[in-house]
Amino acid sequence: MSEAAATSVSPNDGVTGLVDDWTADKQAYHVPWGKAMMWIFLVSDTFIFSCFLTGYLNVRMTTTEPWPSQSEIFSLNFLGAPVPLLLIAIMTMVLITSSGTMALAVNYGYRGDKKKTFWLIAATAFFGATFVGMQAFEWSKLILEEGVRPWGNPFGAPQFGSVFFMVTGFHGLHVSAGVIYLMWVAFRIRAGYYDKKGFEIVEIAGLYWHFVDLVWVFIFAFFYLL
Amino acid sequence: MASSSDTAGQQHPLGIYYKIWVLLFVVSAFSYAVDYFDVQGAMRWTLVIVFMLVKAGFIIAIFMHAFWERLALCLTILGPPGVLLLLISFMAVEGGYTSGTRYDYMGHDPNAVALTPAEVHGTGEDHGEGDVAAEAH
Numbered sequence: 001m002s003e004a005a006a007t008s009v010s011p012n013d014g015v016t017g018l019v020d021d022w023t024a025d026k027q028a029y030h031v032p033w034g035k036a037m038m039w040i041f042l043v044s045d046t047f048i049f050s051c052f053l054t055g056y057l058n059v060r061m062t063t064t065e066p067w068p069s070q071s072e073i074f075s076l077n078f079l080g081a082p083v084p085l086l087l088i089a090i091m092t093m094v095l096i097t098s099s100g101t102m103a104l105a106v107n108y109g110y111r112g113d114k115k116k117t118f119w120l121i122a123a124t125a126f127f128g129a130t131f132v133g134m135q136a137f138e139w140s141k142l143i144l145e146e147g148v149r150p151w152g153n154p155f156g157a158p159q160f161g162s163v164f165f166m167v168t169g170f171h172g173l174h175v176s177a178g179v180i181y182l183m184w185v186a187f188r189i190r191a192g193y194y195d196k197k198g199f200e201i202v203e204i205a206g207l208y209w210h211f212v213d214l215v216w217v218f219i220f221a222f223f224y225l226l
Numbered sequence: 227m228a229s230s231s232d233t234a235g236q237q238h239p240l241g242i243y244y245k246i247w248v249l250l251f252v253v254s255a256f257s258y259a260v261d262y263f264d265v266q267g268a269m270r271w272t273l274v275i276v277f278m279l280v281k282a283g284f285i286i287a288i289f290m291h292a293f294w295e296r297l298a299l300c301l302t303i304l305g306p307p308g309v310l311l312l313l314i315s316f317m318a319v320e321g322g323y324t325s326g327t328r329y330d331y332m333g334h335d336p337n338a339v340a341l342t343p344a345e346v347h348g349t350g351e352d353h354g355e356g357d358v359a360a361e362a363h
Contacts, residue, residue: 084262
């Protein structure tokens with residue numbers, strides 16, 4: 001068949017490849033459909049988080065009340081002295097650790113090493129759950145001890161609370177969903193569900209997890225550091 | 227961008243993941259150091275944003291394999307979010323105008339400083355009854 005002959009020719013790269021991919025009457029993306037769909041979902045998610053952060057930019061610029069000092073509000077006592085942003089720094093490191101174990105899981109998945117893949121994904125989910133746990137601690141400290149509410153706080157601009165709860169809450173929701181998704185994938189791998197289908201699923205789940213880490217990079221910079 | 231075959235997944239030597247992993251830790255430590263050593267002003271913004279972009283770039287390029295993907299997919303991923311820069315710049319311009327008019331016509335103090343937790347809870351060294359006593363003397 002002509003179709004079989006066409007796919008056996010390897011596609012062009014670069015701009016020629018781009019034009020070929022978009023103009024020819026055939027599939028545009030040379031990846032498994034699940035991966036393409038995950039990417040498109042992530043692009044839509046990028047828009048949601050960007051809208052939140054752009055809204056944050058606008059309220060922070062326009063509020064006439066002074067913006068509370070994140071460095072002091074999120075400080076944690078360590079050995080008797082307050083260390084600025086300590087908990088947030090640890091949360092960042094935990095999330096990066098989980099991203100690393102996820103990247104390794106993708107690699108071992110393609111090698112067909114199911115046991116290592118299972119445990120690496122489980123480790124990723126464990127670090128994700130740890131992150132959510134620390135976030136729960138951060139939230140309860142902020143609500144109970146500091147008296148921060150979505151509509152106001154004792155320090156300054158009331159928008160601080162609304163942005164904080166909305167942005168970190170939505171991110172935490174993503175992490176929680178990711179933990180469930182990863183464990184579901186891990187147990188299906190162990191059960192042998194993907195033995196015949198192939199292990200692209202690990203890469204697809206990995207894309208989601210790295211995206212969650214990526215969003216945190218922006219939240220860490222814009223909300224906590226600046 | 228290197229060529230990649232049709233459905234064979236993204237498989238690369240483990241070494242590159244370890245290197246990027248370490249790099250992300252180091253750069254995160256750098257951005258935390260910016261706050262820890264209390265760097266302020268334009269330097270703070272520059273450092274935080276540069277470190278953020280470095281981290282985001284490596285996560286997308288290596289961990290999410292965008293570096294090895296074909297151009298058609300890369301542009302689908304990065305093109306639409308790129309348009310968001312327009313939204314961000316519009317909102318920044320609009321925000322600057324709004325805050326300017328509020329400060330000019332609503333009598334707020336543009337140099338007001340937010341309260342710190344120590345001031346609110348009265349647990350700081352330079353606040354509380356000690357201050358009141360010092361003023362009374």
